[in-house]
Amino acid sequence: MRYSFFLGVVLAAIPFSLSRAPNDPDTFANPASNVRPRFRYWLPDASVDGDIVSQDIADVATIGAGGIELVPFFDYGGALNPHPPINWSAYNFGTPPFVDIFKRALNAHADHGLVMDFALGPNQGQGVPAEVDNKGLQWDMMPFTAEVPRTGEFKGKLPGWGSGELVALVTALVKSNQTIPYEVPGLWGQPLTSNYEEFKLSHRTLSEQTNKVDERGNTQLSFPRPPQGSHYRVFAFYERLAGEKNLKFPSDRQATIFDNGSYAVDHFDANGAAVVSQFWKDHILTDEVPGLLASVGNYAWEDSLEIIFNVTWSRSLPTRFQKLHGYSIKPYLPLLTFRQNTIVIQADLPGSFRCILDTDDQGLSYVNDFRAALVAGYKEYLTALADWTREIGVQLSAQPAYGSVMDMLAVIPAVDAPECESLSFFDNLDMYRAFSGPARLSGKKVISNEMGAVQGSAYNYHLPSLLFSVNRAFLGGVNQMVIHGQAYSGPYPNTTWPGHTAFGYLFSELFSPKLPSWDHGLRQVMDYISRGQYVLQNGIPKADVVMYHKESATTIKTIYQGEDLRKEGWSWNYLSADNLMLQQAKVQNGILAPDGPAWKAFIVESSQNLTMDAVRALTSFARDDLPVVFSGGVPGYYPTGNDSDNTNFKSELSRLLRSRNVHTVSGGRVAHKLSALGLRPRVEVKTNGTCYTIWAEAEGMGYAVVYSDLTKSTGSITVASTETPYYMNPWNGEITPVLVYKRTKTTTTIPVNLGGNQTLFLAFSDTLRREIPVPSYSVHDIPSHVLGAHVTHNQKIALHVAHSESQSHAILSTGRNISLDNSSVPRAFQLSNWTLAAEHWEAPEDLYDSTNTVKYNTTHHLSTPISWSEIPQLANTSGVGYYTTILPWPPLQGNTDRSGPAQTLGAYLSFSRVVDTLTVSVNGHQVPPLDITNAVVDISPYLRSGQNRVEVTVPTTLWNYLRTILSELVTAGVPARSLGGVPPRSEAGLVGDVRIIPYVAVVA
The missing domain is CATH 3.40.50 (Rossmann fold)
Incomplete structure (x- = not known):
């Protein structure tokens, strides 16, 4: 196996943190809580144990999160559970039990130095409990149509009369019509076939006739004889309070607003925001809550628009439209009857009829203006909401517009911390670049992401998959991750082990101490994300x-x-x-x-x-x-x-x-x-793989981030800076000087060798020289068997040179050549003869004891590591693997003698693949966290002459065990289910090659 330069940028130089000691908050090594990722916390409802909620929050502090985003889930607002085991009237959003939980959560954040985000309402935060006739709630518009008889007379009641308040009566000549079949995905993915009627209208005949309707809904209209093959139609449009709930449940009482669930508010008018703010003032912002919010509150949050409409509407829309465009929308309402609702979640409910015009654009211009009016109303809503949240000491985060009939980019600037999501964005880096563009232009410091929801991956979500999604979001300009999500760890009625499972096992992930990775590697991943966010929030991101x-x-x-x-x-x-x-x-x-x-x-x-x-x-x-x-x-x-x-x-x-x-x-x-034109990228890439880059600038500092997408990338980057370059290791917090590079009058070229899904963080600064010693020279060119480098105590550069059959040279910036003949260095070799102590994690005998996990060990001997799914005794096992082997040091050279004294040799430990995470110790010394996307580490400081004990700890997901009892599991009384059948076993444990690569340090 050929090892190229730096084994994926592994360095063993003197580590430093930015500006302050590593244990100080808000440094690269130790980012502050508000910079760290948070967990979306699925609060089942307000009946749960507040002490356990507090402990769950304390637990996130131990694994490097910055806090939680409190989401009162209520089984997705009741959509996943029409018969909840708890009386939600008594435990509704805003009730005294909820306020108690809310205060406990805030206090827990204060106790542990964290910050808290929170949903503005139950479920996705899109409404609050309210009186059903509150005019600030969601409005809807219902379209109806009828054909005018061939006599040309239309007499009697309008179609749909009584459906709501009449908005307009419109008539038009239908030049042609046809029935069109269409197919849409159903709720669980099965295709559905339906039909709609399409009418082509003569644009010159569109006419509003509302003034010809009496108070009882009767009208009398006369039309000329239509041409052959055509007919006239009447279209009636009514508006009403939609009654759409973001929390619904069975209730026999109507004593208070809490007995009737929670209603979505008008999202296209400031009145909708007023309903939310007034509810909070009346029911939640009492006693110590305002002070706690001012202390540890971070973002008030609302999810993507998942509200059901016939036609997306607000009572104020006609007036807003007239003011914005200078003409009335009412004659053109027939153009709004089809796919003008929440188009993503209502793909199977587009409307029963569609109208187009006989113009070149088929009436699209009027549809565009309608949607622009929605954007204006939505901005008004968001602005009013943001103004109020600032009054209570927090800011607004929301997922704006996508999934609805609006231009997402147009509304992003209206939110303090606009949020996208990896699920709906499909980890599409280009869409992230689109999302971050308006946010960057309008000066948003934080661009958030609902991170890590994957369909069909509950309890089967591997952390390298999370990193893939995070890295693509980073390179698209997103700089704050809210991880989906953290499970309530306590007992809940009618719920089996491993506990309350939001979304009924359909989506990842249910992070909690019940996952083997929680105490075995998740901290390293959280610290990686934190340091990436520190870099991307600390500077002003620039794009070419x-x-x-x-x-x-x-x-x-x-x-x-x-x-x-x-x-x-x-x-x-x-x-x-x-x-x-x-x-x-x-x-x-x-x-x-x-x-x-x-x-x-x-x-x-x-x-x-x-x-x-x-x-x-x-x-x-x-x-x-x-x-x-x-x-x-x-x-x-x-x-x-x-x-x-x-x-x-x-x-x-x-x-x-x-x-x-x-x-x-x-x-x-x-x-x-x-x-x-003489323009160049700020970070120019010349590699054999697919790389993406980001550049950011802070006072006295430039940051470059390079990401290798999926496959390995070897080559170089050229950065438009001549300031001193440093590697920033996001896995252990170390900052070390780049020792191998070339410089021109305007640029710095640095070799890179990145694994698939690996990132490289670099800083460029001359001010860091005061804190981080840097040699007076650099290395320009090196051969591929130089694995890394470090700075010696007398400020020289020591190159880590692995085995080579031929003599080679390194060229210094001074022009001097250094001979690198190291054919006597031992070759790389694979570690074998592993002992695996497999810790099994299983459900207790009583499945409804959801808080306890049975653990026991079995021992296995492996010549080389293979997946647990391929070991018959472990195929259905989940838990933690403790792997041990012995490394003789120094290694045998050839078949006879050992090489020279052990202290003249160093060694890298290299893992070819990491399925989840891993932690390593050598002779009882914990090795710093490894980059699991390219797991290579210098273990020289821990080696001794003779027998060396290498220990590797690897967690698995819960899936391989959980799938064997899936049919027995329930959450809140609802059986566990998965789409498309139960997924197969997944890889688990330590897999692939584990190699030792010896080297000698040659001082250049």
Whole structure:
């Protein structure tokens, strides 16, 4: 096996922390609580034991979390459990028992130096208990239609009369109609087939006739004879309070608002925010709660919009629409009857009929204006909510717009800490770049992520999978993880071991001390995430270029299809047309938003649709010397309202395309054009793998992050900085100087060798020299058998040279060559003859004893490590593996003599794969945490001449055991279930090769 430079950036240099001692808070080595990841904590309801909630919060402090996000789950608002075992009227959100739990949680955070996020209501925080007729609750609009008889007379009651308050009566000539079948996924993935009726309307005949309806819903209308094959129709639209609940349960009482669950509020009007704030003032912000919130409260939180509509609506929308667009929405309401609800969760309920116009855009311009009015109302709601949360000493975090009929990018700036999620974003790095673009432009310090929900992975979620999702989010610009999620660890009615399981075993993960990884490796992963977040929150993230991306309703997909930018290390974000109107969207010295992301060029692909405002903004940017590059041809037009004629658009776009600083290239040639313009990425990549980069700047410091996606990447990066480079090890908190690099007058080139899913964190700073000794020279070129390096006590560079059959050289920055003939160094070899003490974790005899776990050990002897799933005695076992073997040192050289004295040799310990996590000790000395994406560590300080005891501790998931009793498990009385059948066993334990790579230290 050939070992390339640095075995994935392993260094053994003198460690330092940024600015302060390693145990001080808010350093790279020890980030503060508000920088650390938090767990989304699934509180079953307010009947649970407050002491256990407090202990659960104390437990997260021990494994490196910054606190919890308290989510009163109520079995997904009752959706997963129509017959809960607890009287939720008595334990509803805001009741005295809930307030007691809330205070206990806040006090537990204060006791342990943590910070707390909390949902603004039960379930997903989208409403609160309220009187059913409160006008600030969610509104809905119901459409009805009827055909006008061929006589041309329509007399009598409107269709749907009595469904609510009449919004409008609209008539139109239907030029043609057809029945269209469609297929959608059902609740559990099974396809459903249904039909809808499509009407093509004559746009010139659209007419509002509301004034012709009497108070009893009767009307009398006359129409001319329609052309052959056509007919006239009436369309009636009614609005009403939707009655949609974010917490519902059976209740025979109606004595208080808590007996009736909880209602979703109007999300398109400030009145909806007022309902929430008033409820909190009346029921929760009492006694010591305000003071505790001011002390340890962090973010008030609301989840993604998962609210059921017929048509997304607010009672104030017609007025808002008129003010925003200068014309009435009412004649165009027929265009809003199909797929204008919460389109992701209502994919199987798009509407019973659809109307389009006989215009070129089929009426899309009016739909776009409707959605823009929703955006305006939603911003009003979020702004009012954010203003109130600041009054109580916290900020607002919310998952804005996606899944609904709105442009996500347009509303992101309205939230203090906008949040996305790995589940709905499918770990799509490009979508993260889109999400972070408006947030960066508007100056948001924190971009949050609901991290780690994976369908079908409950109790079967491997921590390297979590790291994959985290790393892709990091490189997309996300810098705060809220991990999905932490389970309540106490008993709950009608619930078996291993305890209350949110989402009924359908989604990962249920983190708690009941998982073997909790005390065996999870701390290292949490510290890694914390240090990554420290770097990404400590600096102002910069990106090289920005791209245009405007959608009427957000879709989750890869936007930029070219590979040219990624291959050369360019970083980018996206902005919507709406974002270009922000005050921060200004160009100075040819840079867009210089105090923020500092984009050096603006890219527009031909697949995009420009608004008139966007064309004018780009014209202004180009005039101020920002390069604007059109890729693949001329983009389309984003139609709006009565201005659907795009003649003016074509004229202004043509003028823009002829402007100075505007360039047109074929698809996939953007990077070439940027290079021709004299622009370079801040972190340029030349590797044989797929790498992504981030650059951030703080006072006196530049940060570079490089991520190798899925597969190994070997090569180099060139950074646009000449300040002293340092490695920042996010696994152990050490900061060490980079010793092998080349420097020009403007750049620094550093070799990289990253494993798949591995990140590299670098700092560039001349001020750190005062704290971290740096040699007066560097190494320019080294052969592949140099594994690492360290700084000696007299400020020299010692290279770690492994076995090589031939003589080679290292070239120093001074020009001197160093001979590296090390054919006498022992070859790498594999550790074998392992003893495995397997600690089995199983349910107690009484399955309903959900708080106790039975543990016992069995012993196994393995020549080489293999997965527990391949060992018959352990195939259905979950728990912790304690592996032990003996390493003779120094190793035999050839078949006879040992090499020289042990102290002249060093050694790396290398693991080819890590399934979950691992911790290592050598001769009883705990080895610093390993990067589990490329687990290599220098164990030289712990070796002694003779027999050396190597111990490796490896946790498993609970799945391999749990799957054997899945049919017996229930949570809150609901049987455990999994989609598509029970998944197979998963890999577990220590697997792959465990190797020792000897080296000698050659002082250069």
